Every structure is written in structure tokens, then in C-alpha cells.
Amino acid sequence: MxxxxxxxxxxxxxxxxxxxxxxxxxxxxxxxxxxxxxxxxxxxxxxxxxxxxxxxxxxxxxxxxxxxxxxxxxxxxxxxxxxxxxxxxxxxxxxxxxxxxxxxxxxxxxxxxxxxxxxxxxxxxxxxxLTDLEKHGSEVGGHADEHDHDHGSEGGEEGTDPHIWLDPVKYAEVAEGVGKALEKADPDHAAAYKKNTAALVGKLDGLNKKYADGLKNTDSKVFITTHAAFGYLAERYGLTEEAISGLDPESEPSAARVKDLQKMAKADGVTTVFYETLVSDRTAKTLAGDTGLKTAVLDPIEGITDKSRGDDYLAVMESNLAALQKALGTK
Structure with a gap:
């Protein structure tokens, strides 16, 4: 044995x-x-x-x-x-x-x-x-001077953003580190861990290419989410995430933040407010109703449930890509 x-x-x-x-x-x-x-x-x-x-x-x-x-x-x-x-x-x-x-x-x-x-x-x-973490606020990605409207206090309070797995490149870096740790912990099966790590990194590289190609040409580069989970993804693919709340999914937005988002949505041609599967969609639907926008799911993949748009990480990430392409108007 x-x-x-x-x-x-x-x-x-x-x-x-x-x-x-x-x-x-x-x-x-x-x-x-x-x-x-x-x-x-x-x-x-x-x-x-x-x-x-x-x-x-x-x-x-x-x-x-x-x-x-x-x-x-x-x-x-x-x-x-x-x-x-x-x-x-x-x-x-x-x-x-x-x-x-x-x-x-x-x-x-x-x-x-x-x-x-x-x-x-x-x-x-x-x-x-195993990778570099950054500080993100309520607005992540893009460049402020590209927006022709006043965001006011758009950035919100910044904090170290842990959502590295939503960037396939950073997630691949973590995968390589986990692989090396398993090799060291169980050297008898090091060859298998090395092979499996390479296979996973290859899949994540392919996912990165799909996102880069799929989000290259869009009508808008700005998307609204319930909380700032997609900052690394936005930065990787030249988008701007505007979050209703900050990094804390349970925090309530200020009236000024909601008003700012309403102005921004009109100025930047935003069509959709994204909500998540594991937290309430009430705030997203309220903002969407007040501004005449649609709502859709953008999953931060913190867990897989019956409501998830896929059975595993890769499948849900591909569903997220499709949702972003539809909302941003992929050409």
C-alpha cells in the first residue's frame, strides 16, 4: 500500500x-x-x-x-x-x-x-x-480623467483587497505556490502535484486569454457591482468597477454614493447593476429601479451552490465573462 x-x-x-x-x-x-x-x-x-x-x-x-x-x-x-x-x-x-x-x-x-x-x-x-495584493476602494480600474463627470467621494475607504482569485493571472500564481507546498509536504507524490499544477495553470492561462479577447472591444468599460470584489479583474482587462458598497459586502452605501452612481451610470452608458449569489440583491435592485437599469448576476465565486451559474470555478468564471460581455456591449 x-x-x-x-x-x-x-x-x-x-x-x-x-x-x-x-x-x-x-x-x-x-x-x-x-x-x-x-x-x-x-x-x-x-x-x-x-x-x-x-x-x-x-x-x-x-x-x-x-x-x-x-x-x-x-x-x-x-x-x-x-x-x-x-x-x-x-x-x-x-x-x-x-x-x-x-x-x-x-x-x-x-x-x-x-x-x-x-x-x-x-x-x-x-x-x-503567493502573489501581490493591492488596496482598492469603491472604484477600481480605469483612469479618473477618462470620466467626464464628477465622482465626488467615489473611491470610498480603501483597504487591502483579498479577491485575487477573480484575476486568472494572480490565481495561477497562487496555484503554483500551493503546488510547491504540496510537493514539499508529500514528496512521494511530488511528480503528480507538479503535473497537476501545470495543467491547472494552463487552464487559467486559457481563461485569461478568453477574458482578454472577449472584453477587448466593448461599448462601455464601466460596470456596477454590489461590493468591490472585482477590482483585480477590472484592472487586468482595462475595465472600471464601480461598487455600491466597498470591500465589505454587508456595508450600506451613503445617499451621496447612490446619487453619484446614478449620475455615473448615465454618463458612462452603464446598462446593468450586478448582484451576487450569496448576499442580498435588495440594494442592487433598488439602484437599478431608480435609474432604469437592468440587473444580472456577477458571481465572486466565494462558494458553489445550486444558484451558481456553473459547477466549478472555471465554469462560473466563463458565465461571468458572458454576463460582462452582454452588459458592456461586446462588439
């Missing part, structure tokens, strides 16, 4: 076995490794697989695509749950203690950051350290 080599001892493998001598210890380890029952009731760590905990869906997708058959992945954020609101439970802290690898994005989920920093997990992969 394939015995997984963990970067640190797995306590559950020997905690129930009386060990007497080197031979007995070897038998106990092999027996526990082949057991189909893990201490947390999950499949992670059994059958010699690397036990990986992901903080939310974009990290889960990377771990599964790169790890393939050699990893068992647990996602701390349930489908349909807003990742920003996650509070790590005692059970999930236990899962972290038993895991071999944690893949997360520092700054997005404070509760996860704290739990991982306090855990004794051997390999901690922070996606934020």
Missing part, C-alpha cells in the same frame, strides 16, 4: 495502540494508516492521502485540482455560507489540528487566520503571500 509521509506525527494514528518496541510501533502505524475511520469522522487522512483543510471554495478548488487522488480536502466554509462571516467551531479547530496542510487566504476570514496561527499544523499555505 502507499503509506503517506506526514511532515509531523499524526496523533490519531498511535493514540489508541499500546506500543511495545520498534516492531509493534511499525505494525500500529501501518494498521492505523489503513483504517477507514478518522478521528473527526471525515475521510481526510485515510488511505494514505494527504489531509488538507481549505478555508473557503477558491482554496478548496486549488487543493483538489492540484492534489488529485493524493489528497482529502475539507472546506471550513459550508456551501452558501458567506466566507467573511465564518466563525471557526471547536470541531473545525480539531480538524485543523489533525490536518497535514492548511490552505487559506490571510485577511479574508479573521477567525480562520486566528485558528490556523494557533494550530500545530505542519504546513500552512497563505495564498496572500
Amino acid at each position: 502507499n503509506v503517506r509521509r506526514s511532515p509531523r506525527p499524526r496523533r490519531r494514528l498511535i493514540s489508541t495502540t499500546a506500543v511495545a518496541g520498534t516492531t509493534a510501533l511499525g505494525i500500529a502505524l501501518l494498521s492505523a494508516c489503513s483504517s477507514s475511520t478518522a478521528a473527526d469522522g471525515k475521510s481526510g487522512g485515510k488511505d494514505g492521502k494527504l489531509d488538507v483543510v481549505a478555508s473557503f471554495y477558491p482554496m478548496q478548488y486549488l487543493a483538489e485540482q492540484i492534489g488529485g487522488d493524493h489528497v482529502a480536502v475539507t472546506n471550513l466554509t459550508e456551501p452558501g455560507q458567506e466566507p467573511h462571516d465564518l466563525e471557526v467551531s471547536a470541531k473545525q479547530r480539531g480538524q485543523l489540528e489533525e490536518a497535514d496542510v492548511a490552505v487559506y487566504l490571510k485577511g479574508l476570514q479573521p477567525s480562520v487566520d486566528e485558528a490556523i496561527s494557533q494550530s500545530g499544523i505542519g504546513t500552512k499555505v497563505d495564498a496572500a503571500s
Whole structure:
């Protein structure tokens, strides 16, 4: 059988076995490794697989695509749950203690950051350290001097933007870093991780080309969203995102911001207000109704649910591209 080599001892493998001598210890380890029952009731760590905990869906997708058959992945954020609101439970802290690898994005989920920093997990992969993060406000991308109207306080309060996975180029950089971390954590399967990483990066390169080609010639370059999740995407493809709220999806816009967006929509030929699948569409529909605009979904892909316009990251990103092309008037 394939015995997984963990970067640190797995306590559950020997905690129930009386060990007497080197031979007995070897038998106990092999027996526990082949057991189909893990201490947390999950499949992670059994059958010699690397036990990986992901903080939310974009990290889960990377771990599964790169790890393939050699990893068992647990996602701390349930489908349909807003990742920003996650509070790590005692059970999930236990899962972290038993895991071999944690893949997360520092700054997005404070509760996860704290739990991982306090855990004794051997390999901690922070996606934020694998690419460059930027500070974004309510308006991201484009150039202010291209707009012939007064935005007033358009930018809003700036903060470090964690939404790097919505830029295929940055997401590919993160994928490469995750791949290297898995190779180091599980050197027996390094060749497989390297191959899977290259395949995923190739798909993301193809996605980047689709976006670049698909958004090159449009009637408008400005789009409105409920919160500033698409700043990296806007900058990558020469667009401008105007967000009703800032980086916090639950924050309420000021009356001045709403009035400013109404003026901007008319001046820049905006046709659509985009809302998300995991947060309320009330504000988007109110603004659209007041300005005579349409509404549509632009998914930040923080989780996959029955409402998602696709079964995985790539499929939803392609749906987002189609939605942007329609709203911006692709030529």
C-alpha cells in the first residue's frame, strides 16, 4: 500500500495502540494508516492521502485540482455560507489540528487566520503571500480623467483587497505556490502535484486569454457591482468597477454614493447593476429601479451552490465573462 509521509506525527494514528518496541510501533502505524475511520469522522487522512483543510471554495478548488487522488480536502466554509462571516467551531479547530496542510487566504476570514496561527499544523499555505495584493476602494480600474463627470467621494475607504482569485493571472500564481507546498509536504507524490499544477495553470492561462479577447472591444468599460470584489479583474482587462458598497459586502452605501452612481451610470452608458449569489440583491435592485437599469448576476465565486451559474470555478468564471460581455456591449 502507499503509506503517506506526514511532515509531523499524526496523533490519531498511535493514540489508541499500546506500543511495545520498534516492531509493534511499525505494525500500529501501518494498521492505523489503513483504517477507514478518522478521528473527526471525515475521510481526510485515510488511505494514505494527504489531509488538507481549505478555508473557503477558491482554496478548496486549488487543493483538489492540484492534489488529485493524493489528497482529502475539507472546506471550513459550508456551501452558501458567506466566507467573511465564518466563525471557526471547536470541531473545525480539531480538524485543523489533525490536518497535514492548511490552505487559506490571510485577511479574508479573521477567525480562520486566528485558528490556523494557533494550530500545530505542519504546513500552512497563505495564498496572500503567493502573489501581490493591492488596496482598492469603491472604484477600481480605469483612469479618473477618462470620466467626464464628477465622482465626488467615489473611491470610498480603501483597504487591502483579498479577491485575487477573480484575476486568472494572480490565481495561477497562487496555484503554483500551493503546488510547491504540496510537493514539499508529500514528496512521494511530488511528480503528480507538479503535473497537476501545470495543467491547472494552463487552464487559467486559457481563461485569461478568453477574458482578454472577449472584453477587448466593448461599448462601455464601466460596470456596477454590489461590493468591490472585482477590482483585480477590472484592472487586468482595462475595465472600471464601480461598487455600491466597498470591500465589505454587508456595508450600506451613503445617499451621496447612490446619487453619484446614478449620475455615473448615465454618463458612462452603464446598462446593468450586478448582484451576487450569496448576499442580498435588495440594494442592487433598488439602484437599478431608480435609474432604469437592468440587473444580472456577477458571481465572486466565494462558494458553489445550486444558484451558481456553473459547477466549478472555471465554469462560473466563463458565465461571468458572458454576463460582462452582454452588459458592456461586446462588439
